[in-house]
Amino acid sequence: MTLHEIVLIAHSYLRWLVLSALCFACLRHTRRWLSGAGWDRLDERTQVATLGTLDLQFLLGLILYVLLSPFPRAFLADMAAGMKSAQVRFFGMEHALGMLIAVGLAHVGRKRAERRDEPRQKHRTTAIFAWCSLACMLASIPWPGRSSARPLLRGLGGEAPVTSPASSASAAVAACPEVYRTRCASCHGVSGRGDGPLAASLKPPPRDFSKSTFGRYRSDEALRQVIVGGGSALGLSPLMPAHPDLSEAQLGELVRCLRSFGSRE
Numbered sequence: 001m002t003l004h005e006i007v008l009i010a011h012s013y014l015r016w017l018v019l020s021a022l023c024f025a026c027l028r029h030t031r032r033w034l035s036g037a038g039w040d041r042l043d044e045r046t047q048v049a050t051l052g053t054l055d056l057q058f059l060l061g062l063i064l065y066v067l068l069s070p071f072p073r074a075f076l077a078d079m080a081a082g083m084k085s086a087q088v089r090f091f092g093m094e095h096a097l098g099m100l101i102a103v104g105l106a107h108v109g110r111k112r113a114e115r116r117d118e119p120r121q122k123h124r125t126t127a128i129f130a131w132c133s134l135a136c137m138l139a140s141i142p143w144p145g146r147s148s149a150r151p152l153l154r155g156l157g158g159e160a161p162v163t164s165p166a167s168s169a170s171a172a173v174a175a176c177p178e179v180y181r182t183r184c185a186s187c188h189g190v191s192g193r194g195d196g197p198l199a200a201s202l203k204p205p206p207r208d209f210s211k212s213t214f215g216r217y218r219s220d221e222a223l224r225q226v227i228v229g230g231g232s233a234l235g236l237s238p239l240m241p242a243h244p245d246l247s248e249a250q251l252g253e254l255v256r257c258l259r260s261f262g263s264r265e
Ligand code: HEC
Pocket: 070, 071, 074, 179, 180, 183, 184, 185, 186, 187, 188, 198, 202, 203, 204, 205, 206, 207, 214, 215, 218, 223, 226, 227, 231, 235, 236, 237, 238, 239, 240, 241, 243, 254, 258
């Protein structure tokens, strides 16, 4: 397992803790605000614990953003091209910005609540900021069904996302599963020629699957390895991202899809 995968899995699972902590905070402070309860030690402790989990998650996200994930790199290298690819735009900008705001709101809420003397006001301020933070977070998570979907439980297999139907499925693309369009076409191009919107920003460029030399020296097994483990699995460029969450069936379809690009020449 690469460092990228380890951090990604931690980031994916810690999400559930963060969401639970934030939901708990929302409900607790709203209830205590409405019932006029006091501000006790448990309020203090849960607030510190919630912010701590949020910060830890934010740190993991930052490590992914700055060091490990290929999407922000592609986005920062060429923003104009990045904006055109749903996935690059999402992980390069939307997800990161949304979470920055969500974590910021939670911290501002604490600071503001600290300045209030009346317990009711403290609960009210904390609750309002926690609800806003939660809403922002829910809107910025790559839930299944979105074009940048990521698995709910990473690494357990079989839960790969199903996304919206293809917009313009030409005959050339029909041999490829939907997941090719959502996960691969941004770099490799809709028709596999290595001419996706991001291709220009990548060195080495993404493979042109329509070239007759592609795949001749690679077994299906090796192609699966690259798709699952990313370029580094076969000593290729790490700009080819890992897709550890694809199911066996999807991998089979993808390999067939890649080979079909070449056979059409
Ligand atoms: C962020 C851009 C990007 C995305 C997204 C991407 N690739 Fe790649 N891919 C690359 C690059 C760049 C290379 C070339 C690596 C090299 O030459 O060192 C590559 C290489 C490959 C190879 C290696 C071919 C060979 O010669 O052995 C395969 C197979 C592949 N990609 C399949 C896929 C599939 C399938 C998907 C979607 C699930 C995908 N790629 C998504 C950038 C990408």
